[in-house]
Amino acid sequence: MRVEPELILEPMVDGLLSDVLAEPERLSTMVEALGSPLNVVVPERIAENAEKYRALYQTHRLRGRTYFAHKANRSSALIHGLVAGRCGVDVSSLGELRHVLAVGFTGDRVIATGPKDAEFLWLAARVGAVVNADSREELAELAAMVARFGPAPVPVMIRLSGFDSPGVPILSRPSRFGIHTRELDAVLDLLDEHRDVLHLLGLSYHLDTTGVEEKALALEGCLLAMHRARNRGFTPTAVDIGGGFGVNYLADRSQWENYTTELGIALLGGRPPMTWQNHGYGLRAEAGTLRGALGVYPAYREVSGPRYLDELLSWESPSLGRTLATLLLENLYELYIEPGRGLTDQCGLTLARVVEVRTTLNGEVLVRVAANSHDVSTEDHAVLMDPVLLPERPGTPVGVYLTGNLCLEDDFLTRRRVTLPREPAPGDLLAFVNTAGYFMDFAADHALMQPIAHTVAVYRDAGGWSWCLDEQYWPGKGDSS
Ligand SMILES: Cc1ncc(COP(=O)(O)O)c(C=O)c1O
Structure with missing residues (x-):
């Protein structure tokens, strides 16, 4: 599937979260040990x-x-x-x-x-x-x-x-x-x-x-x-x-403007659907006209x-x-x-391991992760931003749907097709950034007896960063105190 650049919604990331994302192998070991999903907070x-x-x-x-x-x-x-x-x-x-x-x-x-x-x-x-x-x-x-x-x-x-x-x-x-x-x-x-x-x-x-x-x-x-x-x-x-x-969630204003414009065009049939079953986030096409109001958070x-x-x-x-x-x-x-x-801006991210990648009969790529829409509830709050695929590897961009681990038809981490820089493979990680405000644990539950995320705290230490379990953090940790 050809991926158009106007469908990218690159998240805003800075500070210690950027440093954390720069060490995917370490994150992978943490998820291996503590399970997926895993929340990371920056006190x-x-x-x-x-x-x-x-x-x-x-x-x-x-x-x-x-x-x-x-x-x-x-x-x-x-x-x-x-x-x-x-x-x-x-x-x-x-x-x-x-x-x-x-x-x-x-x-x-x-x-x-x-x-x-x-x-x-x-x-x-x-x-x-x-x-x-x-x-x-x-x-x-x-x-x-x-x-x-x-x-x-x-x-x-x-x-x-x-x-x-x-x-x-x-x-x-x-x-x-x-x-x-x-x-x-x-x-x-x-x-x-x-x-x-x-x-x-x-x-x-x-x-x-x-x-x-x-x-x-x-x-x-x-x-x-x-x-x-x-x-x-x-x-x-x-x-x-x-x-x-x-909070401003996105790195680029024009990406946001293009995306919302293209969504309207897709709903009117002017381009292939950008969302699962042409979900309109509050908009709908009626006799060639867009009706309703776009009910999403102004992510940029x-x-x-x-x-x-x-x-x-x-x-x-x-x-x-x-x-x-x-x-x-x-x-x-x-x-x-x-x-x-x-x-809580830039105070946390949620990691989820890719479990399965499959292509449907009509060519949609479904990426299932070991997490669900309650663990990363950006969709509940109508915040649209792409996750970061780890590790970085060369490849061709691909548009995928992110599905969750619940046996429920509508368990999508997002109902829009997201653009990833390459096709993911089982074992890769998806990092959903800036989730500390309402998206990482507000809605998390044990539906289907699926595990909910452990939370770890990261802090500056010895020129890099260290981590500990959430409940073991206190301000004396690390060398920045
Ligand atoms: C009474 C009250 N104060 C503060 C807040 C925090 O709002 P926000 O997270 O949008 O800053 C809320 C959110 O529901 C609230 O109900």
Whole structure:
């Protein structure tokens, strides 16, 4: 099959991950010993990433805290990578809270977000974590618990949603989380009743969107809500804007643009299908026209991570007439952020061994790996990028489908045909890079009693790199500490 260069989506790789990929024989031995799939994490990198967010605070002369959204990855090594620095952790379950406490975080560096059951609330309150409340019911439960068991007062934030735009309407997507801004007064009434046990530290939002405008509207809405709370005699001091600053996954902008253009052409029948059964990622052809919307993550992003946050803070509020950073500064508000994906950028990869290569009757090459679509869940998150085939060898590029080890018709690691530099052979490795944010263990399960990946941590050592089991990593490993 002829492979066109416009179908390549080369991943962005840098830092220690590049050095790791440069030693395929060593990786092969590791997979031999520990099994496929195998996750590799880079704890030093998450600490460096956290410092980049911190530097941005200095640029805008803001004070506040960065909390790593733990849900992005279960690794202990990544949490260890942060514990010696100044970053906190955002935990969304009792298990995550116990995990960070065991690694060495004190409660005052933790914020508890998301839906919470009684045990989670109890431990969060007990260790002095900030409780970012999701509902009035949760606040009432917390107040009753603290009144009975202490210690009071517990610092709380209120997660808001449903921000109304003054002037030109900006779509603010509905969320099942948080308290609608129109219910703020009722929540303040409740906090009024429980002033002895709950202390309103601030207001928050988290929006699952890449749109800066939508986030700016929400931040502005929080600032206005802070004002309302102060008018009621509360003294909130922090605004928490959640995460969602994003990652750039691809090395080349034109590859991304070409690929998405060609996908539309393929769906319209203008070229051979590029996806399994002409899957359209949200697009479909109807009477010669493309309908729907391309529902994929913008894998190539000029502005992501700290630069995205910079853009948000530099956004001029149309109704308040100044940048959002200036408004925070003028009010002496602290800024809290909870990046997950953004902090894990270049912090890990997942290795999978090639088990079988076969050609179907209609000429499609199917490459089956010892891993499945839950082990590398990029497709779930609609992130399109090619894996790296190891070892590098001369050959002719080939378009293949990557299938998994589950006895399920739709167990494809990706539903698009990926272009590899040569035909793979059993025993080769595929490295899926930049999987540390949500793709390596968020969805991993034991379906069909297949093994889930072990995780190892790599760190700089003796001019190269060394590795250890995830749970054995601590920041004193290696010679860069
Ligand atoms: C409350 C909250 N904060 C932070 C995050 C992290 O978002 P991201 O990984 O996109 O930065 C999430 C993700 O779901 C979240 O629910």
